[in-house]
Amino acid sequence: MLNDLIAVVLAGGEGKRLNPLTQDRAKPAVPFAGQYRIIDFTLSNCLNSHIRKIIVLTQYKSGSASRHLAAGWSIFNPELGEFIYEIPPQMRVGEKWYQGTADAIYQNLYSLDVIKPKSVLILAGDHIYKMDYGKMLAFHEANNAALTISAITVDKTEAAGLGILEVDESQRVIGFQEKPKDPKSIPDRPDKAYASMGIYIFDFALMKELLEADAANPNSSHDFGNDIIPTLYPKARVFAYPFGSDSDKRDAGYWRDVGTIDAFWEANINLAGVDPDFNLYDQKWPLRTYQSQMPPAKFVFANVREERVGRALDSLVCNGVIVSGGLVENSVLSPGVRVNSFAQIHESILMHNVEIGRKARIRKTIIDKGVHIPPNTEIGYDLEKDRQRFPVSPGGVVIVPKGTTF
Numbered sequence: 001m002l003n004d005l006i007a008v009v010l011a012g013g014e015g016k017r018l019n020p021l022t023q024d025r026a027k028p029a030v031p032f033a034g035q036y037r038i039i040d041f042t043l044s045n046c047l048n049s050h051i052r053k054i055i056v057l058t059q060y061k062s063g064s065a066s067r068h069l070a071a072g073w074s075i076f077n078p079e080l081g082e083f084i085y086e087i088p089p090q091m092r093v094g095e096k097w098y099q100g101t102a103d104a105i106y107q108n109l110y111s112l113d114v115i116k117p118k119s120v121l122i123l124a125g126d127h128i129y130k131m132d133y134g135k136m137l138a139f140h141e142a143n144n145a146a147l148t149i150s151a152i153t154v155d156k157t158e159a160a161g162l163g164i165l166e167v168d169e170s171q172r173v174i175g176f177q178e179k180p181k182d183p184k185s186i187p188d189r190p191d192k193a194y195a196s197m198g199i200y201i202f203d204f205a206l207m208k209e210l211l212e213a214d215a216a217n218p219n220s221s222h223d224f225g226n227d228i229i230p231t232l233y234p235k236a237r238v239f240a241y242p243f244g245s246d247s248d249k250r251d252a253g254y255w256r257d258v259g260t261i262d263a264f265w266e267a268n269i270n271l272a273g274v275d276p277d278f279n280l281y282d283q284k285w286p287l288r289t290y291q292s293q294m295p296p297a298k299f300v301f302a303n304v305r306e307e308r309v310g311r312a313l314d315s316l317v318c319n320g321v322i323v324s325g326g327l328v329e330n331s332v333l334s335p336g337v338r339v340n341s342f343a344q345i346h347e348s349i350l351m352h353n354v355e356i357g358r359k360a361r362i363r364k365t366i367i368d369k370g371v372h373i374p375p376n377t378e379i380g381y382d383l384e385k386d387r388q389r390f391p392v393s394p395g396g397v398v399i400v401p402k403g404t405t406f
Contacts, residue, residue, distance in 0.1 A: 002134055003081075004118035005201075007051050010104055011039055011125035012059025012089075017260045020391055020401040021368060025064035027259070028125035031351050031369075033271050033280060034318040034334045037068050038258065039125040040289045043084075046123075048285050049133040052082035055111060056125065057104050059089055059097060072290025087111060093215070100223035101198075106211040112204065120207055122200040122224075128267060128278065129255040130285055131199075135246045139239070140201045146236040147206075149173065149229070150199035152243045152255055153192050159183035163196035163225040165240050173238040178225040197243060197255060200224065206236075254278045262395035265366060268332050268349050272316045294320030294335055301325050308341050326356065340375075348380070368402035377406065 015027025022030065028039035039056075046054055054076075058065050069086050076082035087108060089097055098104040105112075105122065112120065119140070121133055131150070140148040151165050164183045166175030177184060183193045202210075210228055214220050220227045232238055244253035254277055258264040270276050280287060297317045299310035301324075310323035317323075318335040325341030336353040339345060343356045346363045355372045356362060362373065363380030373379070379386060380398050391399045 002050055005121055006053045006115055006117040007046050007121040007123060009042055009056045009123045009125045011056050011065055013126055014060045020399055026060050029065040034316045034332050035291060036289045041128050042123050042125050044287045045131050052076055054084040056086045058086055062088055068290055100221050102211055102214055102224050102228050103222035106215050109208055117204050120202050120204050124198045127257055136241045139241050143239045145239045146203055147232060147238045148201040148241050150197045150243050151194050151240040152197050154195045156183055156185055156191050156193045159193035159195055165194045165196055167240045171240050173233045173240055176229050176233055251278045261393035261397050265397045269347055272314055272330055272332055297321040299323045365398040367400040371400050371404050374406045
């Protein structure tokens with residue numbers, strides 16, 4: 001079945017709520033967990049699901065994503081029918097950028113027609129989770145479905161911004177609400193709702209027909225949730241695939257949209273903890289990325305007074321990091337970071353090649369790539385003072401953007 005399926009990853013999102021981390025890159029290209037990019041988790045799912053025909057649709061500020069895909073994901077063999085193609089907007093059907101998720105696929109029907117798959121797996125490139133898409137495809141085939149939607153159980157308080165599904169006892173969709181003000185609850189679970197994850201499997205021929213009709217509708221917003229699903233489920237076999245039901249692993253139900261600064265910070269810091277919700281170290285589900293050739297992490301000094309001993313506790317520390325006499329706690333240190341003597345880092349995310357000067361104190365802060373923090377600087381201890389220089393999230397996370405000078 002997988003030989004007749006192609007995965008299409010939507011990776012062109014602006015990620016406005018992640019600004020300023022997205023001021024120079026699209027959301028899927030934002031670094032995550034030290035050495036990864038957000039898109040690596042979706043692509044690793046494809047690889048671990050034995051899906052080797054992948055198209056990545058980019059759009060906004062795609063340079064960073066393009067470089068990352070070329071460096072880290074050029075691993076497929078075209079001679080064996082494998083590929084990963086990045087496709088920016090082609091303007092084949094007009095002069096507009098993608099108007100919605102359905103329009104993004106519609107504008108690239110030409111590329112899919114050349115391949116002629118039986119089924120199309122549509123994915124978002126900006127979520128953190130693990131999933132075997134092959135099991136979802138088997139569910140799709142077993143139910144003779146026209147469309148299968150991966151669905152997750154969420155708290156009703158979180159459901160207003162999602163597509164909410166109603167299903168019968170066979171998991172067939174019998175109702176759908178897109179971002180409802182009053183989401184419908186799961187029967188017998190009044191505090192929970194059943195939400196679409198934006199992961200779809202379509203029969204290609206039907207999808208093409210639906211998208212062509214949608215493109216000709218001037219009143220459509222050209223979005224799967226707003227326009228395609230509501231018209232399809234009453235007359236065709238649309239099923240909801242229960243996410244996490246096919247695995248007994250602890251993180252089987254883990255799914256995060258790290259679309260805000262606070263959600264992004266929280267997910268990273270959780271990974272650095274003693275008992276994280278998501279397992280980066282599962283050797284049966286490897287996570288692939290591009291890693292530059294760098295030396296091992298290093299911690300000095302040992303034979304000096306205690307406050308100058310290089311330490312990193314409950315933290316993720318990547319290659320090329322040097323903790324030169326500083327203290328790091330509950331933090332993420334990306335490749336090439338340097339923490340100098342007597343510096344203190346707490347609950348912070350330091351991206352590639354950040355340098356922290358001597359005796360600096362950093363708390364609950366995200367510092368983007370290449371920023372050098374001068375000695376004796378304090379960030380995260382006086383938010384009113386920090387707001388005069390940097391963006392601060394509603395949850396009190398300070399962001400030091402790329403290119404910041406002191």
